[in-house]
Amino acid sequence: METAHIENKKLAIGWFSFTCSEDSTILFTELLNKHFDEWKKLIDFRHIKSLKTKNELKDLDVAFVEGAISSPDQEKEVKEIRENTKYVVAIGQCACTGMPSASRNAFGDEEMDDRIKWYMDNFNYHQKVKKLEDVIKVDDKVEGCPMNVPKFMSVMEKYLKLFNIV
Ligand code: SF4
Structure with a gap:
C-alpha cells in the first residue's frame, strides 16, 4: 500500500559524538557540501553541536551516534538521547563494535603504565569501553572506519521514506 507524502514534515535528526576521532562527523560535513540544498527541504537539523550552537534534544526522529561509550557520564547522556528519539543509528566502527x-x-596489567593509570584514576572512566549496543537499543548500523558513505546514504533514504518525507 502506498502511503501519502506528508507536506512540510521534515525528518528531525540529531548527530552525536562520543569517544572517537570524529572522522564520520567530518564525512557528514563533507556530504552537506553536496547535499545541503536538497536536505534542508527534507531534514530538520535539530541537534548537531559540531555545526551549530543552538540545539534541542527533543522529539528526534533519528539520532546518529558516533563513537564508543567510555564513561558513566557518556552512558547517561546516550540514554537521554535514546529517550528523546524514535530511532538510533550507530555510526562508524567505534559505535558499532567498540573498536578501535x-x-x-x-591491555594487560603490564601495559597499564603510570600515564594510563593516572588517566583512569583522575577521570571517571569505565574499566571497559563499550559499544553503543551494550548501553542502548540500536536500530541500524553504518559500519566502517570512518563510516561507509553509500551505506549512510541508504540509511538516510530509508528513514526519509519511513517517515513519508520522500
Ligand atoms: S570508527 Fe574509526 S573513524 Fe570512526 S571514530 Fe572510530 S576510529 Fe574514528
Missing part, C-alpha cells in the same frame, strides 16, 4: 576506541580493553 576500545583497544584499551585488551
Whole structure:
C-alpha cells in the first residue's frame, strides 16, 4: 500500500559524538557540501553541536551516534538521547563494535603504565569501553572506519521514506 507524502514534515535528526576521532562527523560535513540544498527541504537539523550552537534534544526522529561509550557520564547522556528519539543509528566502527576506541580493553596489567593509570584514576572512566549496543537499543548500523558513505546514504533514504518525507 502506498502511503501519502506528508507536506512540510521534515525528518528531525540529531548527530552525536562520543569517544572517537570524529572522522564520520567530518564525512557528514563533507556530504552537506553536496547535499545541503536538497536536505534542508527534507531534514530538520535539530541537534548537531559540531555545526551549530543552538540545539534541542527533543522529539528526534533519528539520532546518529558516533563513537564508543567510555564513561558513566557518556552512558547517561546516550540514554537521554535514546529517550528523546524514535530511532538510533550507530555510526562508524567505534559505535558499532567498540573498536578501535576500545583497544584499551585488551591491555594487560603490564601495559597499564603510570600515564594510563593516572588517566583512569583522575577521570571517571569505565574499566571497559563499550559499544553503543551494550548501553542502548540500536536500530541500524553504518559500519566502517570512518563510516561507509553509500551505506549512510541508504540509511538516510530509508528513514526519509519511513517517515513519508520522500
Ligand atoms: S570508527 Fe574509526 S573513524 Fe570512526 S571514530 Fe572510530 S576510529 Fe574514528
